[in-house]
Amino acid sequence: MxxxxxxxxxxxxxxxxxxxxxxxxxxxxxxxxxxxxxxxxxxxxxxxxxxxxxxxxxxxxxxxxxxxxxxxxxxxxxxxxxxxxxxxxxxxxxxxxxxxxxxxxxxxxxxxxxxxxxxxxxxxxxxxxxxxxxxxxxxxxxxxxxxxxxxxxxxxxxxxxxxxxxxxxxxxxxxxxxxxxxxxxxxxxxxxxxxxxxxxxxxxxxxxxxxxxxxxxxxxxxxxxxxxxxxxxxxxxxxxxxxxxxxxxxxxxxxxxxxxxxxxxxxxxxxxxxxxxxxxxxxxxxxxxxxxxxxxxxxxxxxxxxxxxxxxxxxxxxxxxxxxxxxRTPPPAPSGAAERLTVAQALLGTDMPEALRAAEWFTAWKPDSFWLPVALLAAGWYVGAVLRLRDRGDRWPLGRTVAWVGGWALFVWATSGAPGVYGRVLFSMHMVQHMTIATAVPTFLVLGAPVTLALRALTRRTDGSRGPREWLLGFVHSWPARILSSAPVAAALFVISLAAFYYSSLFELALRSHTAHLLMTFHFVLTGYLLANSVVGIDPGPRRLAHPFRVLVILVTFGFHALFSVSLMATQQVLAPTWFGVLDRSWGRTLLDDQYLGASLGWALGDYPLAILGVALIVSWVKADRRERRRLDRKADRDRDLDLVRYNEYFARLNARPPDVSGRSSPPTP
The missing domain is CATH 1.10.600 (Farnesyl Diphosphate Synthase)
Known part of the structure; x- marks a missing residue:
């Protein structure tokens, strides 16, 4: 043909x-x-x-x-x-x-x-x-x-x-x-x-x-x-x-x-x-x-x-x-279907959820048909890759697997559990969802080292075509990835996008538009991942800052995050009033009280990701010092401690020099 x-x-x-x-x-x-x-x-x-x-x-x-x-x-x-x-x-x-x-x-x-x-x-x-x-x-x-x-x-x-x-x-x-x-x-x-x-x-x-x-x-x-x-x-x-x-x-x-x-x-x-x-x-x-x-x-x-x-x-x-x-063919209408939708049904696409009580934090559930398959595929691929490594005799740390699977499990709860069900109804639950997907989930995912696992588990092609491994390796070493993965850029994206999102019309757009809501979720997961990867990342990529500077990045970033939460607690202006007000919710706190609660939760929920990042950074710092010490020991074994010998010889020559006219010894040239 x-x-x-x-x-x-x-x-x-x-x-x-x-x-x-x-x-x-x-x-x-x-x-x-x-x-x-x-x-x-x-x-x-x-x-x-x-x-x-x-x-x-x-x-x-x-x-x-x-x-x-x-x-x-x-x-x-x-x-x-x-x-x-x-x-x-x-x-x-x-x-x-x-x-x-x-x-x-x-x-x-x-x-x-x-x-x-x-x-x-x-x-x-x-x-x-x-x-x-x-x-x-x-x-x-x-x-x-x-x-x-x-x-x-x-x-x-x-x-x-x-x-x-x-x-x-x-x-x-x-x-x-x-x-x-x-x-x-x-x-x-x-x-x-x-x-x-x-x-x-x-x-x-x-x-x-x-x-x-x-x-x-x-x-x-x-x-x-x-x-x-x-x-x-x-x-x-x-x-x-x-x-x-x-x-x-x-x-x-x-x-x-x-x-x-x-x-x-x-x-x-x-x-x-x-x-x-x-x-x-x-x-x-x-x-x-x-x-x-x-x-x-x-x-x-x-x-x-x-x-x-x-x-x-x-x-x-x-x-x-x-x-x-x-x-071009309309689907059949269900028998007994309501002729008119309620305001909540028209805006949310579903019925208004029941009042949020303590039990609903654990029992409320509406599967997110976009993010739930993504999470299941990511977790399933990771476990399959680990099993593939084990079948060929390679080891993979259990802690990394737990971190990766736990991160996606937390993501599923944030998008399909109570925060997903109530996130478009209550600002407080929206902030729970935001803090979970922007700080906690990315930290666990970074500690899973998915890029390292992929490069070890995926098949390498030798005929010049590009498979998943080749595309991943090319992206990791591309100039956009190098720029976005640097700690200053990642921290700036995290802080600036936070203020720009909530103090503009983007927040209400994400509540009204399904596409904007998906982009919001992706953006905050991505910026959180870039920040965590620049601080405690294990995967290959751009050269990371020295550990003292990483501590400074964490303190500055979460300091700005706390400042944002405090400023939101102090405001008397309701965010997205034409959305939350029109929903006509008949239960729960008033809009302003719920917003104050959400800002408080945003401040408080920043502590445990900060603690996880801090512990991971300390562990990374200690391991880096040990690696550097072992490297120096191996070098000393190879050259018979040549640096120390030269250092001692320098001081020996310094002591052997005769004093000058002032009575002081002039230092020899090293």
Whole structure:
């Protein structure tokens, strides 16, 4: 199959499947509401077609970048840092796909506004209204941001010359998937955050899976024997994990939208069934690849393998088209559903929690569908890596394992336990959550030395391609990591971001916006990790300050933190009043009293991370002195204490010098 044929196939199947399923379920029929106009047939047909093209372009962009960054080797190991050969071909594909993503996203913005406003595309003043929609309305901003990030990837793919740039644009493309999840069919009122998180995981998995397969098909002619086999094996491993991610997120997401078995017979359930059947078929193809196909490819029997890959690709793209139809099909409403949401339900996405009592500190629980999987994966990977070291006869300190697992357990409590449940309702619980994720959790994670463990446990590649170990090592020694890991910069980020966040509109934005709340959590974990790593870190990285200066960094940083808490205790102005006041909480303290309690807890909860850092620093200091003493002893053994001999000889010559006219001995030249 030629590259042009493959491109036409990929971009034509999804729109056809989307239109066909919508026609079967009645999704193409106009919804006529008395008193409201409709956008017309052009928008009704153009919107799903454009969305399918946008989605396929996004899948190809992300998948091709991931394959280029992690699977494809260079033509020679000496060219590992240069974008050439198969990688260059993939980046050319990325540039075209990202351009299609950009322009189809712009067109989708216009079609979406046409449908929402009930205006045809030729209506007077339509273009300025679309601009307002893209800048003033949240849904429009999602579409615009995704297209803007796609434009960065398109330009960057053409200009990329170094392998490190491929990693940067891969991360940018993955970030551009988040607005797609926000604007997808997962968005709703109740359980909105969970639906968006699951949708993002689903989109991520299907993007790497489908786009990666497209990349393998398009780049196979540029790879010879062993390089092609290695690329297919690495992609196959990625596809297996993506299948698991798509299956889990799909099942959980369907559980949020389908209420009872009877919902399966609805149009939404029928489209979901078609998409699920397609994914089962592709899973069977994946099993064939792992068991039979790669073995035939290794023997040079590639024709049958390529035929199966093309069939798999068609089914996967058809599943993506079914996803477009699914996003255009409203899920069935539960029987007896309330017509109007309460204020708390509209703002929080869930019911107002019960009054906070002592028992709720231990029993309140709402799994965070974003951070809980992250924590479980991080802890599971760490334990698996330790077991791998032990299987090959290496030892790993138990204390580091306990610190790492304990840190993530504390993080899970902060995000899914009582602080997570009450953090958006009570300022005091928000401060408990903040202090836990910004000071306590990072300290434990740093003491786990995850980078050291990864460098010892991950497999080293020798063909010039970059796996997890190579990307990690490159990031640790990159200039951004060196700057951010220095103690003065880390301390400044920790202190400045604290004041900037709470004394600006960012705090209320993090309460209102799911995306901003996730970024807040990530930011405070990251700044806390950088600070702890610069003080008591074990992992390789930039040269750390001498221990007395590290003590000074800790004292200054936590001194500013205490000053912030005291200033917050003294204020009479409620932070985020239009959020906490509108919630109309009927239990607990007043807003100002709760804020005073939160500031007090913020001050008090800074003590035990400070104590942990202090103890770890003292232990590190003592160990460093012992290492230095052992180094000097070994040096003395090697040169027979030459430094001491020279020192004594110097004093001997000093005593042997005759006195000058003043009666004093002139010191000899050492």
């Amino acid at each position: 030629s590259r042009a044929t493959a491109v036409v196939l990929v971009f034509s199947v999804a729109p056809v499947v989307a239109l066909g399923l919508l026609a079967l379920t009645g999704g193409l029929r106009p919804e006529e509401v008395e008193g409201f106009s409709t956008a017309g047939p052009v928008t009704r047909l153009g919107l799903p077609i454009t969305q399918a093209i946008r989605d396929i372009a996004a899948l190809v962009t992300v998948g091709a970048l991931v394959v280029a960054a992690t699977c494809v080797p260079p033509s020679e190991p000496s060219k590992a840092q240069v974008v050439e050969g198969a990688r260059r071909k993939l980046l050319d594909v990325v540039a075209m796909a990202a351009s299609a993503w950009l322009w189809s996203g712009v067109a989708l913005l216009g079609f979406t506004y046409s449908e929402v406003a009930g205006l045809p595309l030729t209506a007077p003043g339509f273009a300025p209204q679309v601009v307002d929609f893209a800048t003033q309305v949240e849904f429009g901003r999602y579409l615009a941001i995704s297209s803007a990030l796609a434009s960065i990837v398109a330009v960057g793919a053409l200009r990329a010359r170094q392998t490190g740039a491929v990693g940067v644009y891969t991360v940018t493309a993955l970030m551009a998937l988040w607005p797609i999840a926000l604007a997808g069919h997962a968005a709703g009122s109740l359980n909105h955050n969970d639906a968006v998180n699951l949708q993002a995981m689903h989109v991520l998995g299907i993007s790497v899976w489908v786009g990666g397969l497209v990349a393998v098909v398009l780049v196979r002619s540029a790879l010879c024997g062993p390089a092609l086999v290695d690329t297919v094996e690495r992609y196959s491993t990625l596809a297996g994990w993506c299948l698991l991610l798509v299956a889990i997120s799909g099942v959980l997401g369907a559980g949020l939208r389908l209420y009872g078995p009877q919902a399966l017979s609805s149009p939404y359930g029928l489209v979901l069934g078609a998409k699920t059947a397609a994914l089962f078929v592709v899973a069977a193809f994946g099993w064939w690849h792992r068991r039979v196909g790669i073995r035939h490819l290794r023997k040079g029997q590639s024709r049958a393998f390529h035929r199966i890959v093309v069939v798999e690709l068609v089914v996967l793209v058809a599943a993506a088209g079914a996803g477009v139809a699914l996003s």
